[in-house]
């Protein structure tokens with residue numbers, strides 16, 4: 004038998020070359036930059052009708068003007084309050100209900116067929132019903148958004164609770180945890196990632212339904228602004244409102260992602 | 275150590291029977307098993323797969339109910355889980371959203387200690403299993419052997435009279451397993467605790483146990499083998515090897 008000890012030569016140091024950094028940037032943002040440039044050039048050169056696709060600088064100008072004179076700000080405020088109210092109500096109902104349904108098979112069995120039926124029924128198809136019941140004002144708009152927003156968060160929460168590792172629950176039980184302790188210390192934290200998936204889906208849904216509701220019967224709001232600008236042939240303003248909606252969606256998602264990172268540091272990957 | 279702690283952690287199995295229902299048929303697993311486990315004894319349970327080792331351990335843990343017969347701990351019949359027992363499973367079963375320290379303190383917090391008190395005592399046992407550098411790590415940052423040590427620390431932290439282990443090292447690689455066995459032998463020597471260890475590994479049983487309960491699944495009665503080797507035990511000593519050969523013979527192996 005012979006034993007040999009290996010020495011440890013220092014590894015060669017390699018700096019990240021500029022080229023690699025540029026490549027990384029391009030692979031992430033290249034298409035976006037390309038798209039912006041293409042839009043601008045195609046529109047300016049008149050290859051598509053600038054009346055339908057105005058150059059980006061005109062859209063940016065319309066957006067700035069709308070914000071500066073406060074008109075768009077009013078729309079943003081009212082849209083946010085509609086979507087926000089509905090979203091918060093859906094969360095306030097969906098999470099507790101989901102937590103209960105996930106743990107009580109009897110409740111879930113009883114409610115599930117109803118849930119599946121409603122889930123398959125487009126909220127927009129029910130909008131006329133809500134209008135009949137609640138009138139054309141704010142209530143019906145908020146309610147239709149709430150309705151559509153409820154299901155993603157509810158179903159995700161139920162799923163999260165049902166997927167909790169039984170072995171962890173048994174572990175807690177063997178240390179003498181009662182039902183409440185098992186819920187607070189195992190089921191609830193274990194469901195958080197699934198709940199966040201539901202929250203993000205719900206936020207997207209809320210914005211989607213917001214636009215639809217505002218297009219159908221509103222005289223204010225970003226969704227209304229898209230429709231209204233198109234009627235009045237203020238195409239740059241129309242695109243400005245569309246981009247605004249995209250930004251709202253990105254911002255809502257961004258807030259939730261940050262919140263999720265803070266709450267779920269334990270599951271984050273090291274990178 | 276006081277005489278009081280020395281006489282606690284006594285387990286008596288009295289005519290313990292358990293069967294399961296499998297597709298309408300009754301499958302007897304334990305048949306009128308009677309056995310006395312002494313305070314601070316280390317008892318290993320071995321036997322072929324499906325012979326009822328886990329079932330017996332779950333009965334001891336109070337996670338399962340016997341069909342007939344009873345289990346007495348310090349003379350008191352077991353009716354459910356109890357604070358004088360702690361279980362270590364084949365998987366570490368750590369809560370991924372708690373740090374190592376919080377996981378180890380988990381059992382104590384459930385028993386009503388304040389967070390500070392629980393974490394202070396947890397810190398002692400984290401040191402005992404050699405993980406003080408990882409007290410604030412998340413479970414996902416641990417290797418399999420380290421995670422299992424956290425599970426062991428969590429069980430020890432509640433200072434049970436009886437430690438129940440179900441193939442605690444079954445999922446570990448051979449090297450880690452060897453060092454964890456030595457570590458468990460050391461810990462058992464330091465703590466006043468009765469240990470019931472289910473294992474597939476005859477060497478592990480001989481290394482750790484005072485007596486080995488050999489269960490069968492062909493209806494023949496179980497047997498009890500006393501391991502009268504001095505501690506710390508040497509896996510390569512002639513007596514150890516002879517003991518292993520004898521136990522293997524019981525399973526028809528050579």
Ligand SMILES: Nc1ncnc2c1ncn2[C@@H]1O[C@H](COP(=O)(O)OP(=O)(O)OP(=O)(O)O)[C@@H](O)[C@H]1O
Pocket residue numbers: 294295296301303321322323324325326327328329330
């Ligand atoms: N919940 C259950 N329902 C029905 N049968 C069960 C249940 N749990 C265990 N059994 C049966 O009881 C018998 C003993 O199972 P047990 O898990 O105690 O075996 P074991 O000795 O631990 O085996 P292994 O070494 O493979 O872990 C097996 O035949 C198994 O099929």
Ligand SMILES: [Mg+2]
Pocket residue numbers: 327328329
């Ligand atoms: Mg088993």
